[in-house]
Amino acid sequence: MTGTADRPRKIARIKDVALVAGVSTATVSRALSNPTLLSEESRKAVFEAIRATGYRTNHAARNLRQQRAGAVLVLVPNLSNTFFSQILAGINLALEATDYSILIADSARPDASHSLENKRIANYFSDSRIDGMVALDGGLSTDGLEQFSPDIADKIVFACEWIPGEVFPSVRSDNVKGAQLAIRHLHALGHRRIAHITGPRGNVLTRARRDSIAPERQRLDLPAREGWIIHGDFSMRAGHRAAADICAMKERPTAVFCASDETALGLISGLHHHGIRVPEDISVVGFDDIELAEHYLPALTTIRQDRKALGRRAAELLLDRLRAQGPSAQGQVDTLDVELVVRGSTAAPKS
Amino acid sequence: MTGTADRPRKIARIKDVALVAGVSTATVSRALSNPTLLSEESRKAVFEAIRATGYRTNHAARNLRQQRAGAVLVLVPNLSNTFFSQILAGINLALEATDYSILIADSARPDASHSLENKRIANYFSDSRIDGMVALDGGLSTDGLEQFSPDIADKIVFACEWIPGEVFPSVRSDNVKGAQLAIRHLHALGHRRIAHITGPRGNVLTRARRDSIAPERQRLDLPAREGWIIHGDFSMRAGHRAAADICAMKERPTAVFCASDETALGLISGLHHHGIRVPEDISVVGFDDIELAEHYLPALTTIRQDRKALGRRAAELLLDRLRAQGPSAQGQVDTLDVELVVRGSTAAPKS
DNA sequence: TGTGCATCTGAAATCGATTACATATACTCG
DNA sequence: CGAGTATATGTAATCGATTTCAGATGCACA
Numbered sequence: 005m006t007g008t009a010d011r012p013r014k015i016a017r018i019k020d021v022a023l024v025a026g027v028s029t030a031t032v033s034r035a036l037s038n039p040t041l042l043s044e045e046s047r048k049a050v051f052e053a054i055r056a057t058g059y060r061t062n063h064a065a066r067n068l069r070q071q072r073a074g075a076v077l078v079l080v081p082n083l084s085n086t087f088f089s090q091i092l093a094g095i096n097l098a099l100e101a102t103d104y105s106i107l108i109a110d111s112a113r114p115d116a117s118h119s120l121e122n123k124r125i126a127n128y129f130s131d132s133r134i135d136g137m138v139a140l141d142g143g144l145s146t147d148g149l150e151q152f153s154p155d156i157a158d159k160i161v162f163a164c165e166w167i168p169g170e171v172f173p174s175v176r177s178d179n180v181k182g183a184q185l186a187i188r189h190l191h192a193l194g195h196r197r198i199a200h201i202t203g204p205r206g207n208v209l210t211r212a213r214r215d216s217i218a219p220e221r222q223r224l225d226l227p228a229r230e231g232w233i234i235h236g237d238f239s240m241r242a243g244h245r246a247a248a249d250i251c252a253m254k255e256r257p258t259a260v261f262c263a264s265d266e267t268a269l270g271l272i273s274g275l276h277h278h279g280i281r282v283p284e285d286i287s288v289v290g291f292d293d294i295e296l297a298e299h300y301l302p303a304l305t306t307i308r309q310d311r312k313a314l315g316r317r318a319a320e321l322l323l324d325r326l327r328a329q330g331p332s333a334q335g336q337v338d339t340l341d342v343e344l345v346v347r348g349s350t351a352a353p354k355s
Numbered sequence: 356m357t358g359t360a361d362r363p364r365k366i367a368r369i370k371d372v373a374l375v376a377g378v379s380t381a382t383v384s385r386a387l388s389n390p391t392l393l394s395e396e397s398r399k400a401v402f403e404a405i406r407a408t409g410y411r412t413n414h415a416a417r418n419l420r421q422q423r424a425g426a427v428l429v430l431v432p433n434l435s436n437t438f439f440s441q442i443l444a445g446i447n448l449a450l451e452a453t454d455y456s457i458l459i460a461d462s463a464r465p466d467a468s469h470s471l472e473n474k475r476i477a478n479y480f481s482d483s484r485i486d487g488m489v490a491l492d493g494g495l496s497t498d499g500l501e502q503f504s505p506d507i508a509d510k511i512v513f514a515c516e517w518i519p520g521e522v523f524p525s526v527r528s529d530n531v532k533g534a535q536l537a538i539r540h541l542h543a544l545g546h547r548r549i550a551h552i553t554g555p556r557g558n559v560l561t562r563a564r565r566d567s568i569a570p571e572r573q574r575l576d577l578p579a580r581e582g583w584i585i586h587g588d589f590s591m592r593a594g595h596r597a598a599a600d601i602c603a604m605k606e607r608p609t610a611v612f613c614a615s616d617e618t619a620l621g622l623i624s625g626l627h628h629h630g631i632r633v634p635e636d637i638s639v640v641g642f643d644d645i646e647l648a649e650h651y652l653p654a655l656t657t658i659r660q661d662r663k664a665l666g667r668r669a670a671e672l673l674l675d676r677l678r679a680q681g682p683s684a685q686g687q688v689d690t691l692d693v694e695l696v697v698r699g700s701t702a703a704p705k706s
Numbered sequence: 707t708g709t710g711c712a713t714c715t716g717a718a719a720t721c722g723a724t725t726a727c728a729t730a731t732a733c734t735c736g
Numbered sequence: 737c738g739a740g741t742a743t744a745t746g747t748a749a750t751c752g753a754t755t756t757c758a759g760a761t762g763c764a765c766a
Contacts, residue, residue: 015481017752028716033754043714060481064424065752068415068721074484075426075456083444084663086437086646093434096461105426105484107456110447130366130411132722133425133456240650273650295437299591299624301652312435368722379746384724394744416722419751483752 016057025053036061067132075105076322077134079125081141081165082112087238087266087292087311088140091163094315095138102323107134111141118145129156136322138315142166142208158325163318164311165208166337173325173336175318177309179209183216183261185344186289186307190259191224194352195287198226199257201246201267204237213263213291232257240270247274250286258286258353265290265297265306272300272349283351293345302348309342367408376404387412418483426456427673428485430476432492432516433463438589438617438643438662439491442514445666446489453674458485462492469496480507487673489666493517493559509676514669515662516559517688524676524687526669528660530560534567534612536695537640537658541610542575545703546638549577550608552597552618555588564614564642583608591621598625601637609637609704616641616648616657623651623700634702644696653699660693 022029027046034041035050042050053059067074078095080088092108099106109128111121122145128134142165162174190198200217203210214233221228234249236242243262247270250256262268268290272282282288282302290297293308317338373380378397385392386401393401404410418425429446431439443459450457460479462472473496479485493516513525541549551568554561565584572579585600587593594613598621601607613619619641623633633639633653641648644659668689 018754019752029753030716030718030755031714034715037754041714046715058481060478062419062483062752064415064419064483065721066754068413068419068723069752069754071721073415075458083447084441086440089437089440090435092459093461096434096459100460105458106460107426108443108447108459109451109457110444127411130409132411132413132415240646244650269647270650273652273654276652295591296620296647299595299621301624301627303624369724370722380723381725381746381748382744385745388724392744397745413722416751417724419753420722420724422751 016059017062018059021050021053021057021059024057025049071132073132073135074103075107075134076319077107077109077125077128077137079109079111079137079139079141079144081110081143083108083110087264087294090311091140091315091318094312094317095163095319096315097312098316098319098323104135104323104326111139111144126156129159135159136161136326138163138318138322139172140164142168143206159322161318161322161325163314168208171334173321173334173338175314175321175338175340177314178339178342179212180216182291182307182309182342183213184220185342186261186291187217187220187224187226189305189344189346190261190287190289190350191226193259193287193350195259196226197229197232197255197257197259199232199234199250199260201234201236201243201260201262201271203263205235207238210263217261229255231255236263236267238264238267240266240273243267243270243272244274245270247271247278247280250275251278251280256286259289259350260286261289261291263291265292265294265304268304268306268349269296269300272302272304283349284354287350287353289350297345298347300349305347305350306345307342308345310340313340367410368413369410371408372401372404372410375408376400422483424483424486425454426458426485427670428458428460428476428479428488430460430462430488430490430492430495432461432494434459434461438645441662442491442666442669445663445668446514446670447666448663449667449670449674455486455674455677462490462495472496477507480510486510487512487677489514489669489673490523491515494557510673512669512673512676514665519559519562522685524672524685524689526665526672526689526691528665529690529693530563531567533642533658533660533693534564535571536693537612537642538568538571538575538577540656540695540697541612541638541640541701542577544610544638544701546610547577548580548583548606548608548610550583550585550601550611552585552587552594552611552613552622554614556586558589561614568612580606582606587614587618589615589618591617591624594618594621594623595625596621598622598629598631601626602629602631607637610640610701611637612640612642614642616643616645616655619655619657619700620647620651623653623655634700635705638701638704640701648696649698651700656698656701657696658693659696661691664691 018029018032021032031046032050035047039047063074096106136159139160139162160172162172164176166174166176202214231253234246236246260271262271268288272288275282275286280286290304290306293306297304297306369380369383372383378401382397383401386398390398414425447457487510490511490513511523513523515527517525517527553565582604585597587597611622613622619639623639626633626637631637641655641657644657648655648657
């Protein structure tokens with residue numbers, strides 16, 4: 005009692021369908037790719053035969069003939085980092101309706117050099133395993149990418165991060181606005197001494213967020229101290245460590261804008277260990293609005309970026325490029341809006 | 356000034372290599388797959404030609420000929436859920452050395468029925484897009500999977516979750532031991548009234564963890580109340596909501612064991628809103644040891660499961676099965692150890 | 707009636723590798 | 737020395753689809 009009907013022992017090929025339908029394989033193929041070409045009669049016969057045989061297209065054969073791979077690579081800086089799952093979800097959303105599969109690879113290979121790493125990526129292309137790539141890692145070295153032939157460069161889109169000065173199109177959040185919103189919010193609450201914990205050195209997001217602060221400080225006539233820019237790396241640990249630095253300052257800031265939510269949470273935790281309360285003693289603003297931000301104690305005031313949309317847009321952009329024939333416009337940048345989400349970790353400074 | 360050497364305008368095929376090396380395509384192919392078969396002379400010639408032409412194997416062609424797909428599907432219940440990225444990282448670790456690509460798909464399709472969903476998965480196989488699958492979703496309905504032909508059933512491995520009573524091999528954490536460790540730890544601290552917030556109804560992990568509690572309570576002679584098993588769904592929100600329930604109890608528990616860290620964190624946050632302190636008033640234990648657990652306020656006592664190892668083992672198991680010829684042993688279960696990590700969210704009960 | 711065009715279909719080439727089979731050569735051993 | 741084996745290589749079939757090209761049919765119109 006395993007099933008209602010006997011299953012064919014072999015998987016049906018297009019030849020079998022043609023046989024059953026009493027037509028040629030060409031006709032079956034056309035029925036699938038361009039049904040209007042066929043007469044009503046053969047169309048019916050073919051679809052009936054497909055149903056009867058349980059036929060499904062063999063992708064390897066199709067891809068070989070059509071000189072495509074049918075897959076898109078998503079290059080994630082670090083798969084273990086939970087930050088990227090939302091972006092991945094967005095990419096998946098855009099691609100699951102298409103006949104492109106998603107292939108993932110982790111670009112964080114501590115043992116491999118940059119050039120080796122880039123070779124590995126290029127190989128995905130030349131192996132004809134992928135047709136295009138969504139890169140989440142702005143840290144790819146330009147050297148290696150230059151070695152990509154120009155038509156491969158047309159098949160890469162960056163999401164979230166990007167390579168400064170390069171031609172690859174990218175989708176990113178409005179990091180400048182995010183930083184401005186954070187500073188203005190703190191300023192509006194009455195804060196003047198505002199510190200910043202940065203992301204990792206060399207990262208484009210680090211730079212975009214960090215460098216937006218100085219002009220904004222100037223505009224609002226806020227003081228600046230060198231020590232108020234604290235080096236971090238987006239991690240909780242970085243926030244935790246920064247707490248000690250901040251406690252040791254003689255001119256202690258009353259508010260800290262962190263380049264990531266994780267760092268903000270680590271900071272709050274670290275400050276707590278030092279007996280400093282948030283937001284009573286120090287206000288903290290994050291960046292990202294990860295799910296946890298809402299549930300932390302205190303709930304985190306942060307800059308929300310829509311990671312799912314980021315991934316989705318990037319995938320759509322890539323699809324456009326893959327479907328387009330000739331070389332496409334270079335350096336297209338798609339900037340997604342961010343918004344300030346005010347929660348419990350910010351308040352007016354004391355006194 | 357675009358590069359140092361001219362790049363061939365067309366991608367080299369095996370035929371080109373053969374031409375350059377002065378051998379047949381068969382010899383080139385053998386040089387790649389089984390070099391010892393060749394004479395020193397031709398081997399050298401071939402490799403030299405490969406280097407000269409920049410030849411890379413076309414995977415579509417190879418896969419077509421070898422009747423394989425060269426990819427493995429990872430079925431994730433919900434890509435947005437950050438829980439799975441570590442497992443994914445583990446799977447990646449095991450597969451990146453092989454010539455299998457990782458393909459991901461999200462099984463959370465609210466619009467689709469189970470049978471449709473299962474069809475979609477089966478299609479990945481019959482499309483010859485994948486050779487095997489690592490499923491992280493124990494919620495796959497058995498109905499659909501029964502429709503898979505037996506040889507497809509040989510190509511599925513479960514990680515983390517599993518389908519009770521089914522033949523698919525699986526890799527899982529020792530959920531029973533985890534629950535026991537949690538209860539014993541609380542008992543050792545002096546707690547007697549211990550509540551539990553479960554995972555989602557119908558989930559195998561929910562059941563495994565929940566059902567391990569009663570025997571342990573009995574063994575330790577701890578009281579049980581019906582209300583002390585609170586229905587949840589692994590989410591923070593569930594923990595948040597449960598806080599209200601707990602506060603309303605006339606026989607309030609002094610400790611809560613949560614089926615997930617996220618729920619535990621939500622609970623702590625919720626309890627805080629009600630003016631109940633952790634661990635002073637109520638102790639809380641989680642399950643998973645997500646990165647955040649260490650950095651929360653208070654740091655979370657929890658059961659650590661090695662998600663990366665989970666993914667890695669599952670992938671290795673799948674590889675074994677794929678490489679094996681005939682049908683393999685059914686129902687193999689690989690249980691990974693868990694450990695108790697004691698942090699700040701548990702303490703002896705007051706008075 | 708014949709020409710021209712539109713519509714539909716099939717035969718066969720093609721994508722790029724792997725591999726079964728055949729063959730050629732060298733070597734071993736009775 | 738000849739049969740038998742091992743070694744090295746090439747020829748051509750093969751995987752399963754798509755697509756070019758050509759042919760067949762039917763119809764409109766001069």
